[in-house]
Amino acid sequence: MKRISKYVVIGCLISLLLSGCWSKKELDQIALVTGIGIDKKGDEYNYTVQIINPGEVTAKQMTTRTAVSTYTSTGRSIFEAIREMTKITPRMGYYSHTRKVVFGEELAEEGIGKALDFLARDHEFRTDFHIAVAKGIEAADLLKVLTPLEKVPANKMYTSMQISEENWAPTKTVKIQELINSIISKGKEPILTGVYITSTADVGSHVENVEQVASPANVIIDNLGVFKGDKLVGWLNTPQAKGFNYITNNVSSTAEYMSCGEDGNVTIEVSNSESKIKATVNNNQPHITINVKVEGDIDDVQCSKLDLSKEESLKTVEKKLEKKLNSAMEEVINATQTEFNSDIFGFGEYVHRADKTYWKSVKNNWDTAYQNLTFKVNTKVEIIRTGTITESFQKEVEEGS
The missing domain is CATH 3.30.300.210 (Nutrient germinant receptor protein C, domain 3)
Incomplete structure (x- = not known):
């Protein structure tokens, strides 16, 4: 009897170890999403992701391909837009490496509450990404701009915001839980840092933008967006x-x-x-x-x-x-x-x-x-x-x- 019990215990332990791999995904089956842009056009969301091209990020020699690719899809909800994106991307998005979420200014003025609900509710998202507002441009255009020094533009925005907050002071890093707490608070309203580009997305999205000594299109972290509830009402200089x-x-x-x-x-x-x-x-x-x-x-x-x-x-x-x-x-x-x-x-x-x-x-x-x-x-x-x-x-x- 003791021997049987022993084998039962061993079997249970082995089954626990095996069950840990049931949802595993191979690297060649997923796309690492580093940045997300959310815009609104009429009744539909434009959902943009910035995805790493692994071979280009780790490449030691110069290539003609960029380190990231961007994809945009449309849906009546963000989740619908994510599933719609499977029509144009060969892999499912993997969000554990997401560093930046950017709302378009037009959506921010209309209200970001519905979009935030999905980001807070979905189990695939971590809570340590920074949130910002694309000032004067669409979030999709911002994510297309290639940046020098940092091959991954979303990482550039993430680190630039941290460095600016620590050494310059007119910006502030805000994560999702802090933002939600400010929205629901009776005695405090939210703020979000603004992000814009010095030229146009068309100029910044070409590889020539990072091949020149002085990039014609740069991503700038500056100004604070003032919210009332979940709606953007203006900017601080x-x-x-x-x-x-x-x-x-x-x-x-x-x-x-x-x-x-x-x-x-x-x-x-x-x-x-x-x-x-x-x-x-x-x-x-x-x-x-x-x-x-x-x-x-x-x-x-x-x-x-x-x-x-x-x-x-x-x-x-x-x-x-x-x-x-x-x-x-x-x-x-x-x-x-x-x-x-x-x-x-x-x-x-x-x-x-x-x-x-x-x-x-x-x-x-x-x-x-x-x-x-x-x-x-x-x-x-x-x-x-x-x-x-x-x-x-x-x-x-x-x-x-």
Whole structure:
């Protein structure tokens, strides 16, 4: 009896190992999808995929084929469009390597909720891809642009967005769960980074685009799209987008350029930024206080009269930067209140935590309350280092001339 039980256990274990391969797919049966573009034309979706050509990505010698191919299909739903694509592609799409999903601007203005439902529901999609909006062009055209340095354009967009967010600040990486949470939140609206090209898709889709020293068509990551619910309602410019990231504690590093006198400018590398937001409600009037602390180093001085060995000179630079950052943050808040009527900062969530009774009375009409919200921005800048020299050598040049 014990021997029989032993064989039964062994048989069960073996069957578990064998069942792990029931859904296996060989590499020559699948197409690795790195990028997805979703557009809307009338009642139908245009669904575009960017697929890796494996032999070209790993090729050591130059070939005439591109590293990726794009395919577009149409359907009344995204799933229908995916199945429709089997008519033109020899392999089924495999989505575990997808790095980028781009919505066309026209679809974003109409609403991305239905498209998001499929991406969140379907088990084939991972949740770590970045989402963006194609600004001024269709998502399909954006995915056709070939890029230098990175053979796979979707990977280029993925890494460029990360690098830009970490070192420049007017952009933000957004993944699907964060986007959905912002859409369904009563006190916060979504934002998505914009992507556009410097030329046309026709120019960028030819291999000549990566064979020249200066590519005529480049993919640019810039600006933030403001949403209300699942609909795009406008765009923040670069200073406003930076202001947004300062407020939401999303600035790791950036460069701030400003005047330091009549004869030039000074550039400060922001090395650390910390934001704290506090909400109060008095007499049914919500108020937000934003305290931002910024640390930075002076990287470039074009003013011959600026003596950085003097403490008062450093204080002057700090005060000027404080004024500039205050202005940028105030400008973006005002724009979201008057132009977009969209609380992209999540101030409503802070108000909710500060006064639950008041929030209960306004949460279904936060749009109106947000327009009347008052705020105060306080910025404190500290210059940590001035570089290896205190005075610009331009002073000696001018004195000697």
